[in-house]
Amino acid sequence: MTALMAGMPVHDEERGVHHMAEAHVEPVIRIEKVCFGYGTKLVIDNVDVDIDAGQFVSLIGPSGCGKSTLLAMLDGMASPDSGSILVNGQAPRPGDPDRAMVFQNFALMPWKTVLSNVELGLRYRRPELAKKGRREIARHFLDKVGLSSAADLYPHNLSGGMQQRVGLARAFAVEPSIMLMDEPFGALDAQNAEILREELRSLVAEENRTIVFVTHNLDEAIQLSDRILLMSAGPSRIRDDIRVELPEVHSAEYVSRYDRYREHLWDHLRHEVETVQQREREGGGAS
Numbered sequence: 001m002t003a004l005m006a007g008m009p010v011h012d013e014e015r016g017v018h019h020m021a022e023a024h025v026e027p028v029i030r031i032e033k034v035c036f037g038y039g040t041k042l043v044i045d046n047v048d049v050d051i052d053a054g055q056f057v058s059l060i061g062p063s064g065c066g067k068s069t070l071l072a073m074l075d076g077m078a079s080p081d082s083g084s085i086l087v088n089g090q091a092p093r094p095g096d097p098d099r100a101m102v103f104q105n106f107a108l109m110p111w112k113t114v115l116s117n118v119e120l121g122l123r124y125r126r127p128e129l130a131k132k133g134r135r136e137i138a139r140h141f142l143d144k145v146g147l148s149s150a151a152d153l154y155p156h157n158l159s160g161g162m163q164q165r166v167g168l169a170r171a172f173a174v175e176p177s178i179m180l181m182d183e184p185f186g187a188l189d190a191q192n193a194e195i196l197r198e199e200l201r202s203l204v205a206e207e208n209r210t211i212v213f214v215t216h217n218l219d220e221a222i223q224l225s226d227r228i229l230l231m232s233a234g235p236s237r238i239r240d241d242i243r244v245e246l247p248e249v250h251s252a253e254y255v256s257r258y259d260r261y262r263e264h265l266w267d268h269l270r271h272e273v274e275t276v277q278q279r280e281r282e283g284g285g286a287s
Helices: 067-074 114-125 131-144 160-173 190-207 218-224 254-281
Strands: 010-012 017-019 029-038 041-051 056-060 082-087 099-102 178-182 210-214 227-231 238-243
Touching: 029 067, 041 067, 041 238, 056 067, 056 218, 067 082, 067 178, 067 210, 099 160, 114 131, 114 160, 131 160, 160 190, 190 218, 210 218, 218 254, 227 254, 238 254
Parallel strands: 056 210, 056 227, 099 178, 178 210
Antiparallel strands: 010 017, 029 041, 029 082, 227 238
């Protein structure tokens, strides 16, 4: 196997599909030959991906390549024009209880307290719970993100980082098996984003969720992910499928391996970004 390191992708050039060397068993997400377009504009072209339970998978690619569109299809908010998507063996529908979405813009109800915002998801996803049960679960997850003392505040009283903690608490509280995250730290300053990444890593380790995570940040993808899917300039396909296997942070090998992942990703991503820029210069836009 000629790859950057053990666990890097094996390429099947005839099909244009990137397979991991290890066989997947009963994936919780199966994306098969998916195409999607807006009118006559093809955005996603023949994408094949399997994601196993418990994996943290990041989608990264140039702007306009269809990352958020793919996430919307996983959440049942859009449907492929051709091909199929199965989540836990079924075509996804909006509001399915096995998924939760975390957005970049926090999506909090400004007239509700922090505690009530976390309870809101439970009210719709777990209607069998009494108010006391909802409140206990909401307080438990607020404590996990360090906001137990802010339960009675309103969103306008919170910083951006604190608001996104509320969003994370609300998503984890409904106990989804799959979490879809669309650039959740993109609107935060660098320090708050780094703190939230650490908290997310801790929550994922404790709660054992499957995560699909859209980001433009290479370092964020490397630090958080088990796998990184690099999407090409549109019409988008999966250009590379990389398994991230980093040693302990304090290991002597950590920095050199981290740098190799980053160089490999940037070499590929830069080509895709330059392709988009060239199209824009030629007047074709980012297709």
